[in-house]
Amino acid sequence: MEPGYSIMWNSGSEAYQAAIRSLEVYARHDLTVVLEGDTGTGKELFVHAIHEKSGRSRGPLIPVNMAGIPSALFESQFFGHRKGSFTGAQENRTGFFGSANGGTLFLDEFNSMDPDLQPKLLRVLETRFYLPVGEVRPLYTDARIVLATNVPLQTLRETGRLREDLYFRLAGHRIRIPSLRERLMDLPLLVEELVRKTGRSLGKENVRVPETSLDAMMSYPWPGNVRELSERLLSAILHSSDGVLTVPLLFPDQQENPWLPFSVAKENFERDYFVGLLRKTGGDPVSARRLSGLSETTYRRKIRQCKRVFSLGGHKEKHEAP
Numbered sequence: 463m464e465p466g467y468s469i470m471w472n473s474g475s476e477a478y479q480a481a482i483r484s485l486e487v488y489a490r491h492d493l494t495v496v497l498e499g500d501t502g503t504g505k506e507l508f509v510h511a512i513h514e515k516s517g518r519s520r521g522p523l524i525p526v527n528m529a530g531i532p533s534a535l536f537e538s539q540f541f542g543h544r545k546g547s548f549t550g551a552q553e554n555r556t557g558f559f560g561s562a563n564g565g566t567l568f569l570d571e572f573n574s575m576d577p578d579l580q581p582k583l584l585r586v587l588e589t590r591f592y593l594p595v596g597e598v599r600p601l602y603t604d605a606r607i608v609l610a611t612n613v614p615l616q617t618l619r620e621t622g623r624l625r626e627d628l629y630f631r632l633a634g635h636r637i638r639i640p641s642l643r644e645r646l647m648d649l650p651l652l653v654e655e656l657v658r659k660t661g662r663s664l665g666k667e668n669v670r671v672p673e674t675s676l677d678a679m680m681s682y683p684w685p686g687n688v689r690e691l692s693e694r695l696l697s698a699i700l701h702s703s704d705g706v707l708t709v710p711l712l713f714p715d716q717q718e719n720p721w722l723p724f725s726v727a728k729e730n731f732e733r734d735y736f737v738g739l740l741r742k743t744g745g746d747p748v749s750a751r752r753l754s755g756l757s758e759t760t761y762r763r764k765i766r767q768c769k770r771v772f773s774l775g776g777h778k779e780k781h782e783a784p
Contacts (some may be wrong), residue, residue: 475645477638481508484637486625489515494587496572496632499639502689505610506570508639513566518606521565526558529574537595537715549597559592562605568715573611573618577625601778649679652688654750656695657707669705678709682716683731734766 473479478633481612488495490513497505499524506525513523531539538548558567569575587607591600611618613634618624642649653671660670684690698711727753736750743749 463482472651473567473645474647474651475597475640478645478648481637483509483531486515488635488637489518492516492518492606493635494607494609494632496615496636497608497639498614498636498642499610499612501612501708502628502687503639503641504688505639505743506568508637509540509568509608509610510567511606516566516606518565522561522562523566523568523571524558524605525568529571532577533579535580536576540582541592542594544594544596547594551596554592557592559586559603559605560594560601562603564604565606567605567607569607569609571611572609573613573623577623580625580628584625584631587631638775642687646680649691650676652691653679656692657699659695660699661694661705665700666699666702666705669699669702671707675707675709675712678713682713 471482473482485508492622495512497508499505509525510523513519526539538551538555538557538693539559540559542560545551545554559626586603590604591602593600609632613623615624615629615636619626619629634680642652653676656761657669657671663668681689694712695707697706697714699705736754739754740747740748743753744774747761747765751758754761754764756764
């Protein structure tokens with residue numbers, strides 16, 4: 463279950479609005495686009511929006527989960543094959559690139575693609591031609607390619623899971639979709655729309671979310687993002703006898719750890735973030751600040767606010783509030 467398009471365009475989050483602006487731009491051009499975002503952030507919703515707002519909206523939208531394609535079947539699945547080209551090829555097959563002609567080919571979980579197969583994808587992206595198994599002449603594909611990854615391209619490149627030549631081919635046209643915890647200001651609107659749609663589909667029109675439940679949701683870190691929000695609301699609505707979505711119904715697995723006020727939870731998160739940051743950099747404040755992306759003034763203020771002594775490896779680096 464995904465929230466409708468109205469939430470996308472009515473978002474109050476600047477980060478999410480930046481993603482929407484990029485979506486609007488890329489939808490008008492037949493460029494290969496990469497969607498970066500944590501699992502459950504709604505990348506598939508972005509793909510549908512790109513497709514529907516493009517000149518290809520009347521063509522097919524072919525979704526492919528890259529994690530479900532064995533390496534040995536990559537060429538047959540993507541390029542197709544001719545009858546008799548190998549054992550078991552009992553008929554001609556049109557691959558994904560052929561099936562998506564005139565439309566959009568969505569490659570989900572691109573981060574799972576074997577680096578040894580990446581040159582084959584790169585060749586198609588650069589030339590638009592591919593060779594079906596058993597064919598002697600290349601075929602042209604008019605498919606527009608959209609890829610999605612829950613691991614940033616830069617991280618894939620640094621860890622050797624993405625070839626540099628393919629990285630540079632893809633890196634110029636990325637849309638970063640922020641996680642739900644980065645756009646908590648949208649949560650009340652998301653909850654309202656999801657509750658309305660889910661309640662209607664289940665024949666429960668009078669579902670209500672108390673203020674205490676909304677406060678708990680605002681304090682929760684949402685590791686599963688919008689997908690987790692959707693499923694928790696669905697479960698709570700199903701189990702509610704009076705239509706009131708209480709905290710125990712929304713978080714039955716969290717009752718031993720009641721939610722802190724948002725300000726306290728935020729303070730704890732920042733403290734733990736800087737602990738991890740300084741450990742990662744061995745206590746080097748210059749490297750830590752650069753990794754954080756904060757200005758020097760903001761970085762120093764945040765460190766002072768943490769009000770603690772960090773233990774870093776074999777020595778101690780003190781960052782205490784004055």
